[in-house]
Amino acid sequence: MTTWVTASELDRVDHHRRSVEWVAGLWRAEDARLLKLTSGGKFTTNAEGTRLRMTKPFVEFDSQRHRLIGLLDGVPIFAVEALTEGPVHDLREVGGQLPEAELDIAAAATAVAAWHRMEPLCPRCGGPSAVINGGFARHCDACGEDHFPRTDPAVIMAVVDADDRLLLGGHAHWGQRVSVLAGFVEAGESAEQAIHREVAEEVDVTLSELRYFGSQPWPFPRSLMLGYFARATSTEINVDTDELSHADWYTREELSAALEAGDLGLPGPSSIASRLISTWREGRDPFAV
Numbered sequence: 059m060t061t062w063v064t065a066s067e068l069d070r071v072d073h074h075r076r077s078v079e080w081v082a083g084l085w086r087a088e089d090a091r092l093l094k095l096t097s098g099g100k101f102t103t104n105a106e107g108t109r110l111r112m113t114k115p116f117v118e119f120d121s122q123r124h125r126l127i128g129l130l131d132g133v134p135i136f137a138v139e140a141l142t143e144g145p146v147h148d149l150r151e152v153g154g155q156l157p158e159a160e161l162d163i164a165a166a167a168t169a170v171a172a173w174h175r176m177e178p179l180c181p182r183c184g185g186p187s188a189v190i191n192g193g194f195a196r197h198c199d200a201c202g203e204d205h206f207p208r209t210d211p212a213v214i215m216a217v218v219d220a221d222d223r224l225l226l227g228g229h230a231h232w233g234q235r236v237s238v239l240a241g242f243v244e245a246g247e248s249a250e251q252a253i254h255r256e257v258a259e260e261v262d263v264t265l266s267e268l269r270y271f272g273s274q275p276w277p278f279p280r281s282l283m284l285g286y287f288a289r290a291t292s293t294e295i296n297v298d299t300d301e302l303s304h305a306d307w308y309t310r311e312e313l314s315a316a317l318e319a320g321d322l323g324l325p326g327p328s329s330i331a332s333r334l335i336s337t338w339r340e341g342r343d344p345f346a347v
């Protein structure tokens with residue numbers, strides 16, 4: 059799967075979006091499309107969940123509510139939080155089925171909607187702030203500061219031991235599902251330091267080699283997942299039950315057998331966790347250059 063590794067087809071029009079007239083002109087374009095979201099960032103798709111359902115804007119442009127997501131093949135794409143009911147989905151549910159450009163649209167719309175919901179006030183002075191830049195910034199009239207959507211880095215790591223077994227863990231509320239370990243990067247910490255710390259905290263395993271794998275936006279509400287493979291130098295697991303309920307090492311055969319028997323489940327195909335696990339299951343050496 060090649061998602062999120064090549065240039066996006068979505069043109070985020072960063073140099074133009076400061077002009078509200080320019081954005082409003084795009085809104086009125088004959089071919090403009092509008093993705094409606096619920097206040098929780100869900101949207102509608104076709105029945106199969108393979109395409110976003112977008113409509114033509116028909117109300118007046120409102121710079122405070124309507125977000126210009128970008129241009130796709132020259133077509134202006136907007137988003138608005140205006141859905142209240144109906145069969146809706148989020149990226150976790152249908153992200154693996156959408157065309158890559160629509161995945162980018164949904165991820166951007168979800169992320170920016172969450173940011174406006176969480177930070178309506180100026181984080182510097184607490185004053186009210188107004189939406190600018192077609193929805194991708196806010197300006198505080200009280201202190202004059204501009205604010206931009208925030209992204210929180212998180213690490214997600216497929217830990218393999220010297221025998222090429224994969225470490226998978228689960229939470230009690232996940233049911234049968236297990237996944238690779240993950241955690242947030244703390245203030246003042248590198249991604250690599252976070253990986254060593256999280257794996258030590260969660261399962262008390264030490265690591266040697268780390269290899270960057272790829273990243274994925276995960277706007278729930280505003281993460282960027284940084285994926286790595288990590289080589290373990292110890293195998294004894296001591297689970298921190300505040301973080302996980304269980305964790306274990308699996309050979310490829312053991313994992314396949316457990317999946318087939320229905321004893322285990324894996325993360326959905328839209329997640330970078332799934333891509334990390336698939337890469338390991340295919341037997342490719344992630345540490346080979």
Ligand SMILES: [Zn+2]
Binds near residue numbers: 200
């Ligand atoms: Zn302010």
